[in-house]
Structures are given as structure tokens and as C-alpha cells.
Amino acid sequence: MASPQGSRAPLEFGGPLGAAALMLLLPATMFHLLLVVRSGPARLLGPPPYLPGLQVLWSPRMLLLWLTWLGLQAALYLLPARKVAEGQELKDKSRLLYPINGFQALMLTALLVGLAVLAGLPLGALPEMLLPLAFAATFTTFIFSLFLYLKALVAPASALAPGGNSGNPIYDFFLGRELNPRVWSFDFKYFCELRPGLIGWVLINLAMLMQEAELRGSPSLAMWLVNGFQLLYVGDALWHEEAVLTTMDITHDGFGFMLAFGDLAWVPFTYSLQAQFLLHHPQPLGLPVASVICLINAVGYYIFRGANSQKNTFRKNPSDPRVADLETIPTATGRQLLVSGWWGMVRHPNYLGDLIMALAWSLPCGVSHLLPYFYLLYFTALLVHREARDEQQCLQKYGLAWHEYCRRVPYRILPYIY
Numbered sequence: 001m002a003s004p005q006g007s008r009a010p011l012e013f014g015g016p017l018g019a020a021a022l023m024l025l026l027p028a029t030m031f032h033l034l035l036v037v038r039s040g041p042a043r044l045l046g047p048p049p050y051l052p053g054l055q056v057l058w059s060p061r062m063l064l065l066w067l068t069w070l071g072l073q074a075a076l077y078l079l080p081a082r083k084v085a086e087g088q089e090l091k092d093k094s095r096l097l098y099p100i101n102g103f104q105a106l107m108l109t110a111l112l113v114g115l116a117v118l119a120g121l122p123l124g125a126l127p128e129m130l131l132p133l134a135f136a137a138t139f140t141t142f143i144f145s146l147f148l149y150l151k152a153l154v155a156p157a158s159a160l161a162p163g164g165n166s167g168n169p170i171y172d173f174f175l176g177r178e179l180n181p182r183v184w185s186f187d188f189k190y191f192c193e194l195r196p197g198l199i200g201w202v203l204i205n206l207a208m209l210m211q212e213a214e215l216r217g218s219p220s221l222a223m224w225l226v227n228g229f230q231l232l233y234v235g236d237a238l239w240h241e242e243a244v245l246t247t248m249d250i251t252h253d254g255f256g257f258m259l260a261f262g263d264l265a266w267v268p269f270t271y272s273l274q275a276q277f278l279l280h281h282p283q284p285l286g287l288p289v290a291s292v293i294c295l296i297n298a299v300g301y302y303i304f305r306g307a308n309s310q311k312n313t314f315r316k317n318p319s320d321p322r323v324a325d326l327e328t329i330p331t332a333t334g335r336q337l338l339v340s341g342w343w344g345m346v347r348h349p350n351y352l353g354d355l356i357m358a359l360a361w362s363l364p365c366g367v368s369h370l371l372p373y374f375y376l377l378y379f380t381a382l383l384v385h386r387e388a389r390d391e392q393q394c395l396q397k398y399g400l401a402w403h404e405y406c407r408r409v410p411y412r413i414l415p416y417i418y
């Protein structure tokens with residue numbers, strides 16, 4: 001089948017074979033983590049304690065609970081927003097509109113969950129439901145991705161993403177064909193990227209904390225830290241929701257299995273691994289060590305937020321007094337590249353801050369197990385790969401100016417090392 005785009009984009013992720021392998025590997029890894037984290041040895045690289053049968057994984061009640069969660073988040077998405085933002089310019093020169101009410105959705109979810117807990121909702125029972133819930137999330141993701149794939153068949157060529165339209169159904173199903181699939185004004189990719197998964201993640205963390213309080217009298221200091229750090233991260237993402245509109249996920253990648261599974265299943269069920277670990281493997285943590293860990297998280301957050309805000313402010317208005325003094329490189333597109341401030345230190349200072357925070361999220365779990373460091377390892381691989389993809393796109397966009405930027409700022413993420 002010919003590519004609808006005329007010229008074929010180079011295949012990523014190892015082509016159709018790589019895509020097929022990832023579609024099996026990613027859910028398998030998620031279930032492996034969910035199983036080993038509750039086992040005695042909790043070995044990342046060891047075998048799971050048992051292989052759950054379909055009677056353990058499949059539960060119509062959990063499917064209903066999962067769909068109710070998605071429905072609640074969809075309803076909150078549709079509430080009036082404090083602001084409606086314009087997305088980046090599309091191929092046909094139009095711009096889509098996006099509601100900015102993610103933080104409001106987080107607050108309303110917190111209020112509803114608080115009221116439900118007061119009314120007797122046993123949130124502490126959630127840890128026991130994670131396996132069937134994750135199965136329901138994975139199952140619905142496959143169905144949803146099929147819907148997205150079929151929907152793209154009737155989409156105009158201008159609505160298709162640069163990748164994900166190779167003509168190979170497995171590869172295209174995985175990568176996603178349509179750039180911004182919508183039904184009326186409901187944008188599936190934007191909705192999934194920030195709400196059900198991220199808010200679900202902190203809700204699972206909270207359930208671990210409540211269950212720990214029930215089992216041991218009070219939540220441990222380690223559990224408080226993990227909950228606090230990750231709530232800050234999710235709250236920050238939703239507070240700065242508009243910034244997601246310039247990420248490659250929204251502007252470049254199609255919406256298919258990779259992002260749908262990542263957003264809806266991978267994020268809530270694997271990003272909450274540290275809290276799950278602490279529930280099953282309590283770790284003593286003294287105040288002095290906790291203070292050092294808080295400091296590491298604060299340094300990471302300072303770099304992450306400083307770098308992201310500096311770039312966002314600059315992209316919105318290069319003459320803004322907060323960024324007007326920074327040194328820049330002009331490019332043929334008319335846009336400029338920052339070459340001092342955070343973006344003069346390394347080419348991805350925001351990734352550096354994010355990785356430092358990832359370390360701080362694992363440290364409360366002690367150093368006896370590798371398992372709680374899974375996020376740090378996975379995230380390093382994700383960001384190194386993401387950086388390489390972004391580099392490729394920037395080279396295409398900015399050509400010689402990008403070469404000049406790389407010459408002036410030679411390190412990618414870690415100064416003097418990488």
C-alpha cells in the first residue's frame with residue numbers, strides 16, 4: 001500500500017517487527033512489575049511469583065470501574081475551562097483549540113474522592129485490585145487503538161501524522177496514524193496524555209498510603225515522600241497543561257497503541273511502583289536522609305521547572321523581560337534558539353531535572369532492591385531515545401543553525417558526560 005503522504009517517513013522503533021515486539025513486551029513488563037512488587041524477594045530481574053490465570057485478570061466489575069474512571073475524567077474535561085488555548089499551526093495552516101482545565105480536573109477529582117472516602121469508599125482496597133484493573137486498562141487500550149486506526153482510514157490526508165502511515169498495519173497501529181483524532185471538539189490524544197493516567201497515578205499512590213496507614217497504624221515517612229514528590233510532579237504538569245501542546249507527542253506523533261497504552265495503562269500502573277513497593281516492603285527512613293532526598297528532589301524540580309518555563313516564556317514572547325537578555329541563535333525559520341541560560345548548559349536541561357527527580361523518587365525505597373529503581377532506568381532509556389528523536393526533528397527544522405547550537409552547547413543531557 002502506498003503511503004498516503006507520498007514520501008515515506010523512515011521507520012522508527014525497529015519497524016513492524018519492533019512494533020509487534022513492543023506491543024507484547026510493554027504490557028508483559030507492566031504485569032511483571034505488578035506481580036513481583038508484591039512478592040517477598042521483589043526481584044526486578046527474577047521470575048514472577050506466579051502466572052495469573054484469566055480468572056484473576058479478567059473482572060467485569062473492574063472493567064466497569066475503569067470505564068467509570070475514564071467517563072469521570074471525560075466529564076471533567078468537558079466542563080467550562082478557565083482558558084482555551086490554540087495549538088501549533090497544522091499542515092493546512094489551521095490551529096486546534098484546547099481547553100485548559102486539567103488542574104481543575106485534579107482538584108475536582110480530589111474533592112469527589114475525598115467525599116467518597118468520607119461516605120465509606122474503601123480506597124485502601126485498591127492495591128488488591130491493581131492486576132484486574134491493569135488488565136481492563138490494557139484490554140480497553142487495544143480496542144481503543146483499533147478504533148483510532150479505523151477512524152484514520154476516513155480521515156483526510158492532511159490530518160495524518162508524519163510517521164505512522166507506512167502502509168504496514170502493525171506498525172501504523174502501534175505508532176498511530178492520525179495526528180489529532182477528535183470527535184467534535186473532544187481531542188483524544190490531549191485528553192489521554194494528561195488526565196486519566198496522571199491523575200490515576202496519584203490516586204493509586206494515595207491508596208497505597210491509606211492502606212499502609214490501615215496496616216501499620218500510620219503511613220511511613222518514605223511513603224509520604226513518594227506521594228508528595230509525585231503529587232508535585234503531576235500537579236505541576238496539570239498546572240502547566242498548555243505546555244504539553246508543544247511536545248512532540250502532540251505536534252508530531254500520531255495517536256496509536258504506543259501513546260494510548262503509555263498514557264492510560266503504563267503511567268498509572270508502573271509510575272506508582274515505588275508506592276506499591278513501600279506498601280509491601282516497608283523501609284525505615286530517618287529525618288537526615290529524608291532531608292537530603294527532599295533536597296535532591298528540590299534541585300531536580302528547580303532545574304526541570306526553570307528550563308521548561310524559560311523555553312515556554314521565550315517561545316511565547318522572545319521580548320519578555322525574563323528572557324530578553326538571553327543569548328540566541330537565529331534560524332532560517334525566523335524562530336530563534338536559546339544558547340544561554342538553562343538551554344546553554346546542556347541541550348536538554350529539562351530532562352536532566354526530570355532524571356534527578358526520578359532518582360529522588362526511588363531513594364526513599366532504600367538501596368536493598370533494584371525494583372524501585374525501575375522507573376529511573378526506564379526513564380533514562382526513554383529520555384535518551386526521545387532526545388535523539390527530537391534532535392533529528394530539530395536538525396530537519398533548523399539545519400545549519402542546529403549544527404551551530406550543537407557546537408556551542410556540546411552536551412545533550414548531562415554536562416561533561418553525555
Ligand SMILES: NC(=O)C1=CN([C@@H]2O[C@H](COP(=O)(O)OP(=O)(O)OC[C@H]3O[C@@H](n4cnc5c(N)ncnc54)[C@H](OP(=O)(O)O)[C@@H]3O)[C@@H](O)[C@H]2O)C=CC1
Binds near residue numbers: 248304339350
Ligand atoms: N515523565 C515522563 O514520562 C516524561 C516526561 N517528559 C518531560 O516533559 C517535558 C517536555 O519534554 P519534550 O516534549 O520531550 O521536549 P522539550 O520540552 O525539551 O521540547 C523540545 C523542543 O524544544 C525546542 N528547543 C530545543 N532546544 C531549544 C533551544 N535551545 N531554544 C529554544 N527552543 C528549543 C524545540 O522545539 P521548537 O524549536 O519547535 O520550539 C524542541 O523540539 C520535559 O520536561 C520532559 O522531561 C517527557 C517525556 C516523558
Ligand SMILES: CC(C)CCC[C@@H](C)[C@H]1CC=C2C3=C(CC[C@@]21C)[C@@]1(C)CC[C@H](O)C[C@@H]1CC3
Binds near residue numbers: 026193237244258261
Ligand atoms: C509505553 C512507552 C514506554 C512509551 C510511553 C510514553 C508515555 C508514558 C510518555 C510520552 C510522553 C509523556 C509525557 C508525560 C507523561 C508520560 C508520557 C505520556 C508528561 C505529561 C509528564 C509530566 C511532564 O510535566 C509533561 C510530560 C509530557 C510528556
